[in-house]
Amino acid sequence: MQLEFRDNKDVWAGAMLIVTGTTAIVVASNYTFGTSLRMGPGYFPSVLGGLLILFGLYLVAVGLKRNEKIEGSWSLRALVVLPLSLVLFGLLMEHAGFVPALMVLIVGSALASSEFKLVEVLALAAGLTAFAVALFIYGLGLPYPLFAGW
Amino acid sequence: MPRMRSLLLTAAALLALTAPLAAQSDYPNRPVRLIIPFPPGGSNDVVGRMVATHLGEKLGKQMVVDNRGGAGGTVGTELVFNAPPDGYTLGVVSIAHAVNPWLYKLPYDPRKLAPVGLMATGTNVLVIHPSLPVRSVKELIALAKQKPGELQYASAGIGSFQHLGTELFKLEAGVNILHVPFRGGGPSMNDVLGGHTKIMMSSLVQTTPHIKSGRLIALATGGKKRSPILPDVPTVAEAGVPTYEALNWWGIVAPAGTPQAIIDKVNTALSQVQELPEVQKQFDLQGASVQKMTAADFGKFVLAEMSRWERVVKEAGITAQ
Amino acid sequence: MDLFNNLIFGFGVAFSLQNLMYCMIGVSVGTLIGVLPGIGPLATIAMLLPLTFNVAPVGALIMLAGIYYGAQYGGSTTAILVNLPGETSAVVTCIDGHQMARQGRAGPALAIAAIGSFIAGTFGTLLIAVAGPPLAEMALKFGAPEYFSLMLMGLVAAAVLAQGDMIKSLAMVAMGLLLGIVGTDVNTGVQRFSFGITELSDGIGFIVVAVGVFAVGEIVANLGDPAERRFFTDKVKGLMPTWVDFKASIGPIIRGTAIGSFFGVLPGTGPAIASFSSYMVEKKIAKDPSRFGKGAIEGVAGPESANNADAQCKFIPMLTLGLPASGVMALMLGALTIQGIQPGPEVMTSRPELFWGLIASMWIGNALLVVLNLPMIGLWVKLLKVPYRLLFPAIMAFSAIGIYSVNNSSFEIYLTAIFGVIGFIWIKLGCSPAPMLLGFVLGPMMEEHLRRAMLMSKGNASVFFTRPISLGFIIATIAILAIIVLPAVRSRRSEIAG
Structure with missing residues (x-):
């Protein structure tokens, strides 16, 4: 029961x-x-x-x-890792700047997948970050330091 | 060895002392952040951005506008308060800055912010919907005294200028008009134009088109002098409440402890900006006018505004948390 | 034919090389920020406003308007592709649009969204030209009692949103209403459910909840279910809608346009209400409502038309009366003022090139958007071929930047993380988040209007029945209730009889 x-x-x-x-x-x-x-x-x-x-x-x-059952798995790994990488992003945005925050977020959330491959993810993080810097910081003019305190 | 260490320490201390001086003389050597404690689009934002563009040019470094809205402007102002006092973080303050201490438990001491300068002041107009059978301030007061608590006025929300400016009017005129708060200036204006609530005190820029089209009737303006945009409309003081005067204003502050040299430099640049004809024109169109003040005078001005609104908040029994 | 001449005149203004260019820039920027969650037209227009000081008024207005309605087009793209609502109004599109993408039908979904938006935009533009002023007058008749009755009707109709379990859906609506209450009470200034956190005093942002429960919750669910997420790579069928799709969509597009136009004229309604209403109508009148939530094209065509008609018609109060129907419109008024133009009813006669030029440009802009968007579909769908393990970190990155940019603060990011977890739990417990978002949108407005109506009527509830428009909505609400309840009663009777 x-x-x-x-x-x-x-x-x-x-x-x-x-x-x-x-x-x-x-x-x-x-x-x-x-x-x-x-x-x-x-x-x-x-x-x-x-x-x-x-x-x-x-x-x-x-x-x-x-008595209907919950279907599927609870995907605990993703449930912990994804929110955590968002929180890290938030903290790093305030203290370390846009570039480190975004890199950590991308690598961090990629860890949530069981198919994680480090080299591939690092390349993705670098590429996406460069793109985001161009788009958001230079294109849309958002006022965030790329690296804070550096 | 200990001697060596103390020597080093002394040298470091000396360096630390001179460093800010060096920093001051070449201020600004990187972009300056101007925190606007309201979301994009409001009067604070428009005024702040207008000045920021030119102020950046005069200072020789870009001024980056950073909107940090929330809690009636207190979130952004707290950020300014806690920022390093190096002149690279400045904040826009408005009349809300003088009202908030009496409405909220602030996590900072608003009196400790270093005044930098006043940007502009703006006039407000007391308007009514034509269906209200009065055409002057005196008639409005008479009607309100005849039906205490039955007339209603709209505002942009608790603690907004539309709210406090009218509460001040009620206190000075000794009348009771029911407050109907809205979520922002747009919705309240819509309601008054529809004739649902019939009285409002609002900025010149928001009301002028409707006064000209006859959808609203201007009873009086809130400043000491008549507005050049509505020269036929008397001031509230002329129209029967001699003690009334209330203006919108927008200024710049810095974190406590910002070096005086930096504050003076920004203040000087600000006055240069205020002299630009295009800036003056833009302010005119917004129903505001540039007004210069030294940093010290602006500090006194803010304190005077604080005590004025303290009285209104307390006597009108306005509460928020 | 005054109207005809005026329109010709307007097109003459809008087709000048310069104004075409501003229109092009506007809709392109609009599409871009529409795709990005969090970064909306309001912030973008505010940032670009100083740049327009030196542009001629017509050009400035054409560009700013383009950003605004362009964003409505872009918002649906990410909603369909990756369940990420780029714009508030695109939340509803997530429900069926994303399911279509999962079935390999992202192309038709995107195409029908663009086509529906174009039809709605065309109609909205015409409506402004033909009936702008009288419609604006009608909107002014709406006070607190009318808005409350209207929203009550919407809330009752929300029961239709129910997928499977009606009680769960209603409970989620109530949950949304409750979440919407967080923040400063407009009527008293009291902070509710903010637990002493200053950042909560303005309430929880819609985009935070939407991205949290939809995008993040969905990613967590996908990662837990490896079989589920193969959908992107495998089965992409056809880029364009089939004839059957068109036939199924034309009704919803027309109805969505009508609904969107209605809500668009009313200043006191937010952007998501029009699309929610359209969705509910389509689901209610569908022969087989159970297809909804599982990739019904009607659920994309209707709401997408509705939100574009809504966006277009929000210009009516602004252009004809100088009324700010929304934050964006207030900014446009500001832009006009800075240009030395007094917005208001006289603009139509004193500055006809502005009024008619803008209207013509809006139609051109809508056409440009279709031309821009249709060829893009192939590209977007290719994006789905990116392996999911690389796609989802990118979704996370764009969501995070967008949400951060709302207030330039990390607080919203933390909230999004929390809502991601909550959203995932809801999915697991069989509670669909869409009704919750409807409640979240309606809740604060409903309470505000109800209490304001009571304040203004001195506590006399008869105000809802003595005002004709309000009474009309109340009667409609009762009718909807009857439609919802009666079939249930009847089926129970037949059960008993059988």
Whole structure:
């Protein structure tokens, strides 16, 4: 029974909605609720939170009955590597400049693929970066230093 | 050995001391970044870009405009505040800069930013939709007193000039008009033109076409003197609220501790830019006029604006978080 | 035939060598920034504005306008090819356009998008010429109650977006509404769900959510499923639409054009609403709605026509009344002002070369765009032959630069990373992100208009029923509800009876 629950698509979707809805209501309780006629800033989010919880409960119930499984793999490698390389891009843009940030992003995200080949990816990174510098920095005039502090 | 080290340290310290001096004399030797704390397209952006182009020419190095919008201008201004005080990061400030301290809990001290200079001031116009049965400020005040809280005015949002300028009017005239905030100047203007909300105080450039076409009626302008663009329209002060005066303004600031020599250099270049006929013409067309100020005077001006709007925010009971 | 003479005059202005050149530059730049996510016409026009000070007003306006509607063309390209919405309005195109690409039909999808856009653009241009002023007057009648009722109708119709599971779709709409609330409350200035983060005080950017859940989420899903991603390299069928495609598309193009024109005239609606509406209509009237989301060409033809008609008609309030219907239009007004032209109703009579020249140039520009875009299709489709392991890092790179450029800040990048993860989880749980984005677009506007209407009517809800236009939308909403609910009820009855 427990195993079935672990990859039950609808139960998880429902649980996600319930958590989101509850969070919304808790956070919105800090804002003035108002009345239906004079709505405060808390009115809309609280109502929506309630709706989400209702939807969530329904989905959990349906899920227990239907028991549909999540299909495919979770592609954990990509799920970790891609967001991480975006974060690195963000950090490097602020501290190291456009060129290093973009190189790291391209090489980093390429790592998410199981077919990663270093030489090929390095060539891609160099080519794309050169193209992006020409297009964005010189062409569109975006005000980013190519290398910060160098 | 220790002696050697201390000697080196002294030399390094001396170098460190002289380095900024050297840096100042050849300032700017690389592009200067001008942070505009609003997204592209608004008045801050238009004014900032107009000045940046020419200012870069006068300083001899390109001035790069960097739009950092967000949170009523506080995100961008915080960036200026935290930038190294070397003159290579400057920021545009506007009336929002004098209002924000009273609306938000700021992560920086706005008084500590080094004033560089004023770029221009702009006039606002109090306009109404023709369906409102008043044709002068006095009649408007009379109607508002007759129906307290029933008349409504539109603004570009909480803390915007349209909001505070009208709140100041309400305080000085002693009337109660309901505030209807919009998301930006465009939507509020649309609503007033449609006659849904009927009163608004907005910039000359936004309102003039509609005043000329008769879709809006100008009751008064907000400055000390009449505007040359609408010479027949009285000032609010002339029209019955003698204590009223409020202008839009746009200026340049630098991070605290920026060397005075650099500030003076930028200020001088700015006044040269302000003298260019084409710049003056462009400002005229925007319903604004260039106004020169020394860095010190601009600093005093900003402080005076801050205390003016502090009073309005507090007395009108405006809150944001 | 005043109109005819005026148009001839306009074409005379627009066909001057100089103005043709500005038109060409405008639409080319527009296409380019349309392809790039994040970098939109607003920022581009703002950056180019100082350059236009020294250009004659007609030329300047023609070029800036070209950037704007050119971007609508370009936006669909990456949406179809790699599920990356280049422009806000292209989000809907991702749904079926990208599925078409996966089936090797990227060529027909791109072609039909261009053709639909051209037809819509032509109609929009004509509409400005024929009925600009009265339409603008009509738009002014829309106040807060009208906008709210209109959006309520849109939201109810959103149930149609449901793919398979209606409850999940509705839940995603609610989720979108909630996400849209993040930021400063317009009515009170209170920060909601911003958790003390200054960058969140202006809300979450649409492009951040769209790129996160569509592009990044999709890449993660593809990488986890090696079999899935072979689609690009293998089966590219035909570059041009077949006769069957054309027959299927002509209805959606006409309807999309009408819908887009309607929303385009109204200043208070954003760019994605027109294309969402067109998509919902097509899905509702289709004989087999289940094809939608799986590469139905109607789902590309309709919305792409709608967003171009919308873009074209956004000029109506600007040209005829001097009203800024959107941020881009406000910039155009600014450009005119700097040129010493007072925008407003007099422009039509006092500066006819400007008004009619621009209108003629818009038609020329739309034609240029088709001429530019159709031959490009072969090139674009070749791009799909690039192995996926090299293609997806490039998608990531362009997404990241584009998003960074929105506010020149890394914060949006971090948010995109988060939405990428969330989007992937949603895909896995069978919750489609499209209804969420509709909610995200409609949510803040709906709440704002509702509360403003209540503020202005002093809390009297009857305002929605006493104003005729608003009442009309409310009745339409009830009718749509009936259409959606009745078949379900009937089928249940027959189930019981059977």
